[in-house]
Amino acid sequence: MSLSRRRVMASAAGLAFAGFSRLARADVPPSITTEDLEADGYRSEVAGYGPLRRDPEGLFDLPDGFSYTVVSRAGETMSDGLITPQNMDGMGAFAGDGDQVVLVRNHELKPMHLDLGAFGPGRALASKLAADRIYDHTDDGLPMVGGTTTLTYDLKAKRLVSSHLSLAGTTTNCAGGRTPSGSWLSCEETLQSKGLEAGKDHGWVFEIPSRLKGVADPTPLRALGRFRHEAAAIDPRTGVVYMTEDMGDGFGLFYRFLPVDRRKLAAGGRLQALALPEGADADPRNWETPYWREGDWRDARWVDLDGVDNPYEDLRYRGHAKGAAWFARGEGIYFGEGELYFACTSGGPGSRGQIMRYRPSSAEGQAGESAAPGRIQLFSQPSDPKLMDMCDNIAVSPWGHLFVCEDKIGGVNYLRAITPQGRIYTVGRNAKPGDGDVAATSELAGVCFSPDGSTLFVNVYSPGVTLAITGPWSRFQA
Secondary structure, eight states, rough: OOOOOOOOOSSSSSSOOOOTTTTTTTOOOOOHHHHHHHHHHOOOSOOOOSSEEOTTTSEEETTTEEEEEEEETTTTOOSSOOOOOEEEEEEEEEEEEETEEEEEEOOOOOOOGSSSTTGGGGGGGGGOOOGGGGGGGGGSSOBBOEEEEEEEETTTTTEEEEEEEEEEEEEOEEEEEOOOEEEEEEEEEEOTTTTSSSSSOOOEEEEEEOOOOOOOOOOGGGOOOSBBBEEEEEOTEEEEOOEEOOTTTBBBEEEEEEEEEOOOOGGEEEEEEEEEGGGGGGGOOOOOOOOOOOOOEOOOOOEEEEOOTTTTTTTHHHHHHHOOOOSSSSEEEOSSOEEEEEEEETTTTGOOOOEEEEEETTTSTTTGGGGSSEEEEEEEEOOOOOOOOOOOEEEEESSEEEEEEOOOTTTTEEEEOOOTTTTTEEEEESSSSEEEEEEEEEEEEEEETTTTTTEEEEEEEETTTEEEESSSGGOBBO
């Protein structure tokens, strides 16, 4: 996350702060009390944008000077006459016409969520969509309800211009990633098999052009493998696709795909998994015996995988047997300037989360790579859950800070950020209590920036709200 060639947006005049000492001073906005802060218990290592102010609408707390616009809510009617689905997850932002930005948004809807999708209760609106635009159906012949929606938002007017369904008939679309050609890769985080309330196997990646006005061709990119996909990121220099695997048991791999044709992923390629110098004996999760410390680097090597259609759902075990390393719930991934970051939600002591940084080889995926291998670093592993807890979706800001969504159950979820030096600060907080537990809030997801860097978009996962956040980004204080 080098700041070279980036515009430096702020001075480092601010003093670092920790705990409640700074937040309890007289400069705390009166809408936040010491009792509030003690109850939530958030902490920052640098001043960032200052303490959070309570949102009078009770939706999302932000620092002084920042504000949000509600772009889209679950249940609203979209421009195509369908319903805005719930469970808003990963999301990518693309340049549109003029002042417009296009958002492609995942919906992590599973078979138990059949009434929460774009077709409404009972999927009564399913007939509005042509059969060849639907990937799969449940046993009753109606479409599966996962997929994506595409939104066009006017940055200057701060209003939604249009929205429509853009991928249909998939399930459990969790996160994904942008491609250099302007499309979105939507990932199914499932291994649901044909015959189990499904007519086809699931666990694939699908490609959705951001400029598409209708529903995408629902053809899976099979060469990218069948597993519990979470997210994807592409190196624009090489076209290599990197992918995370979110296994609830913490035994997942980190993958890369070497395409035959970087402009056409459907043309095929090789799927590989990352291994560390010690092979299968390496355990970067740091659960029991520490393998490495924050800031440590290791050389990476990659092992070839076969049988990537994974009919026996054993791809990760076969990869590990070849020496690939386990990672604990690989989730968000983002390619920054010459390097990528990926979150391991339950890595580290106490399963509080880790963030890895990977710098590709100058010969990534080519002959000569072994002489100058790529390198992987344990970039962040906070020991204090008040700093960050269970990192998920991530995005690198235009000024080089890593923005991180939290996804913890039974607590308050925050939007955090990490400086290039690894210092963590708090940017926002989901202020809306979750159903049935006033102490819990929905996870945050889909963090991304508009191409001009003016607006941050983020999803409140459930029941589903997309926010556009603006403010004095140049005011950051270290």
